[in-house]
Amino acid sequence: MHIDIISVVPGLLEGPFSHSILKRAEDKGIAKIQLHNLRDFATGKQKQVDDYAFGGGAGMVMMIEPIARCIESLQEKRTYDEIIYMTPDGKRFDQPMANALSLQQNLLILCGHYKGVDERVRERYITKEISIGDYVLSGGELAAAVVADAVIRLIPGVLNDETSALTDSFQDDLLAPPVYTRPAEYEGMNVPEVLLSGHEAKINEWRFEASVRRTKERRPDLMEKSPTKGSDNQ
Structure with missing residues (x-):
């Protein structure tokens, strides 16, 4: 399995993916997680990835242009089974969803931030929207780590005891x-x-x-x- 994660603050995810089961899965060559800094796909000196919302209101919105450039760049390298957006208004993540995702080969996860992403990103690119609970985090990074951990541990060969995940x-x-x-x-x-x-x-x-x-x-x-x-x- 290959999981690409797009984030404004990818450093938040370096710790969870450097230890325990996720690290073991990568060392065994069973799963690979790659982090992508959205600012690398932004233009201008400030590498701006957010802007004010049309119509006013508090909070900033992630712009479509850098996200589109990032997703399309990654799509040139591989075909994704799902392009996932982590958002509080997505479908609640549960074990059956984790089981289904563990059968896929390539996943792309977009971490929301600020007040969310330009709706056109969701309309054009996103195939699945996921929430890990009825509460709001500062960004989708920790939620993405939860999903990746729950999914990767189900892949055969990751756990030392293959039956362990089946009795969770x-x-x-x-x-x-x-x-x-x-x-x-x-x-x-x-x-x-x-x-x-x-x-x-x-x-x-x-x-x-x-x-x-x-x-x-x-x-x-x-x-x-x-x-x-x-x-x-x-």
Whole structure:
């Protein structure tokens, strides 16, 4: 997978992509992330990428010209499966969307900034608009890092244990069950005996029931989508 990210402040993304799973994926040659400074595609001494909004109002708007030059320059190098714009009014990012994007080969992510981008950018270039939640950040950089991390960790070969991602929360519209490690007893608190039994079927049953119980308690909204809805186990 190749992910290109366009940003006004690409330095914000250097840290997240230089460590942990994302760095491992790049070292293995499984995924590559390239950051592109939008100011490199601006003209004039000031390298201006924003201007006042027509009609007035507070805040600046990202101009279409440098964005168009940047996107079209990148399109000369590769064909993108999706050109994504990170914006608060995009579709809410979730695990099914991450799963779908992980099957793609080339993604381009445009990070919003200021009051957003000239609407004509969205009309001409953007194929998917994504939000990571109902709140506003200073820019789309951190949101882009969230999307890249969630997507890349799903690619086969990135995680040491290939089954790990399949048992994450939200993969089956359930939260993950509680997990424990050594010691088996700590200050009177004990690990559930079934997890120490070595009986795989009973352990799997306990984990499923614990997932359902935790989801009902913490995210009852997910139960409406869960395959367990309407079952006797509820």
